[in-house]
Amino acid sequence: MIGQTSWGLDLAPGLAVKTGWPLATDCLDILWADDRPQVLRQLYAGKVFCRMSFPEAAGYLVTLRPGAFPADQAETLQAEVMAGTVPAALPEPGKQFLEFIESEAGEVDIAQAEFLVSVGRGVGEEENLSQVKALAQTLGAALSCSRPVVDKKWLPKYHQVGTSGKSVKPKVYLALGISGAFQHLAGIAGAGTVIAVNKDPKAPIFRAAQYGVADDMFKVIPALLEKLK
Numbered sequence: 001m002i003g004q005t006s007w008g009l010d011l012a013p014g015l016a017v018k019t020g021w022p023l024a025t026d027c028l029d030i031l032w033a034d035d036r037p038q039v040l041r042q043l044y045a046g047k048v049f050c051r052m053s054f055p056e057a058a059g060y061l062v063t064l065r066p067g068a069f070p071a072d073q074a075e076t077l078q079a080e081v082m083a084g085t086v087p088a089a090l091p092e093p094g095k096q097f098l099e100f101i102e103s104e105a106g107e108v109d110i111a112q113a114e115f116l117v118s119v120g121r122g123v124g125e126e127e128n129l130s131q132v133k134a135l136a137q138t139l140g141a142a143l144s145c146s147r148p149v150v151d152k153k154w155l156p157k158y159h160q161v162g163t164s165g166k167s168v169k170p171k172v173y174l175a176l177g178i179s180g181a182f183q184h185l186a187g188i189a190g191a192g193t194v195i196a197v198n199k200d201p202k203a204p205i206f207r208a209a210q211y212g213v214a215d216d217m218f219k220v221i222p223a224l225l226e227k228l229k
């Protein structure tokens with residue numbers, strides 16, 4: 001099992017070629033059937049979920065999308081560590097390593113947050129974000145958002161949830177003014193309880209939510225802040 005990261009994407013195909021083991025990339029879950037793993041993957045940018053099985057092999061390689069599901073409480077398992085030798089006669093690399101530039105990490109890693117207050121285009125104006133930030137702060141939650149909020153440069157990219165942002169797995173996801181496009185919902189498949197506030201009762205986000213308020217978020221936020229006080 002390898003992370004679906006830039007390093008993992010370099011390593012996994014090389015290992016697959018070297019070992020001859022089948023590889024499935026960007027997996028969201030690992031299941032078990034017929035004595036071998038099956039994986040859950042998304043197709044068409046998250047519109048379709050598919051369960052894939054492997055041909056029988058001596059081993060199987062999987063890259064997993066970070067934050068796709070919460071870790072199980074670990075039992076005490078003893079893994080056997082097997083040291084391998086790097087092949088001596090490696091060919092000259094065709095590319096040269098210059099420097100590693102860390103991407104902008106942000107004040108908080110939304111993929112690790114347990115409670116997310118997430119804001120969408122329904123916030124209307126950049127200045128309205130202060131109300132959402134106040135709510136997140138009062139609740140002790142991290143702030144995340146949908147893509148239009150990033151496209152408008154109201155929040156930096158590291159806040160974005162979805163197929164072209166991050167997958168998140170908070171215990172609680174409070175979505176404010178987010179319609180629930182499939183590219184967004186694909187990023188919250190691992191979330192625990194989803195609570196949606198949207199003034200359109202037919203918004204698709206309500207199909208992904210356990211609790212919903214079909215009302216104006218600017219009525220709900222002050223009422224919630226008042227109650228929390």
Ligand SMILES: Cc1cc2nc3c(=O)[nH]c(=O)nc-3n(C[C@H](O)[C@H](O)[C@H](O)COP(=O)(O)OP(=O)(O)OC[C@H]3O[C@@H](n4cnc5c(N)ncnc54)[C@H](O)[C@@H]3O)c2cc1C
Pocket residue numbers: 045119120121122123145146147148149160161162163164165166176177178179180181182183184187197198199200203215216217218
């Ligand atoms: C290749 C590709 C990748 C993409 N990747 C992502 C991604 O990673 N993440 C992502 O989020 N999107 C992504 N998108 C965009 C996605 O398709 C949607 O356009 C986007 O998610 C919509 O964001 P939204 O819900 O904030 O806005 P909208 O769809 O415009 O929804 C705004 C919602 O706010 C509600 N609203 C308005 N005012 C209020 C109010 N006062 N109170 C309460 N509710 C209100 C409206 O009823 C509406 O439902 C991607 C698109 C493509 C093509």
